[in-house]
Amino acid sequence: MTAVCRDPGPRLTFRQVAASQYMSAPNGGARKNPGSWASSAIVRQVMQSNRSRDTRPELILRSSLHRQGLRFKVAARPIAAVPITADLVFAGVRVAVFFNGCFWHACPSHAQIPNLNSTYWGPKITATAARDASVDHVLRQAGWRVIRVWEHDRVDLAVALIARAVRNRHHVFEAKIRRSALEVDRSSPHR
Numbered sequence: 001m002t003a004v005c006r007d008p009g010p011r012l013t014f015r016q017v018a019a020s021q022y023m024s025a026p027n028g029g030a031r032k033n034p035g036s037w038a039s040s041a042i043v044r045q046v047m048q049s050n051r052s053r054d055t056r057p058e059l060i061l062r063s064s065l066h067r068q069g070l071r072f073k074v075a076a077r078p079i080a081a082v083p084i085t086a087d088l089v090f091a092g093v094r095v096a097v098f099f100n101g102c103f104w105h106a107c108p109s110h111a112q113i114p115n116l117n118s119t120y121w122g123p124k125i126t127a128t129a130a131r132d133a134s135v136d137h138v139l140r141q142a143g144w145r146v147i148r149v150w151e152h153d154r155v156d157l158a159v160a161l162i163a164r165a166v167r168n169r170h171h172v173f174e175a176k177i178r179r180s181a182l183e184v185d186r187s188s189p190h191r
């Protein structure tokens, strides 16, 4: 029996969820914890995924957002002409979400790079962080709200943050459309 879940996801961090036995044990999850946030469909999706282990948190994020009734593009360009790919794109309200692993994206709390300049990974990680900053800048300049979800973030809180941002922007964009409609009215010859 699969229960219908309306909660925003587990009160665990993405890292905890990805590392849990629940996600890594084939066929084990659904039996151990029936009706939980991780439906058997998600487990199947994870098992079938050919991508690296690091994307498990992304699958959890996407599934949790879907359950909130949110729809979005995955691995898409927020701006067609600009070669930036966001993990999730809410095109109508211009919200772009990036999922950041703590190590690769140099999370200030968890990156734990032993010696930035003497290792192979150090410069790569530094470059990734610099690229992230410039991506954020470009998108914000173009009127996008950029949300970076960290591996150390709690799933339920990240989902709530994104849902709130999308809904708030929805109101703002609707108000803008109404305002421009009024402006058209005012500039009409009846005036």
Ligand SMILES: [Zn+2]
Pocket (backbone or CB within 6 Å): 102, 107, 108, 109, 110, 111, 150, 151, 152
């Ligand atoms: Zn972190």
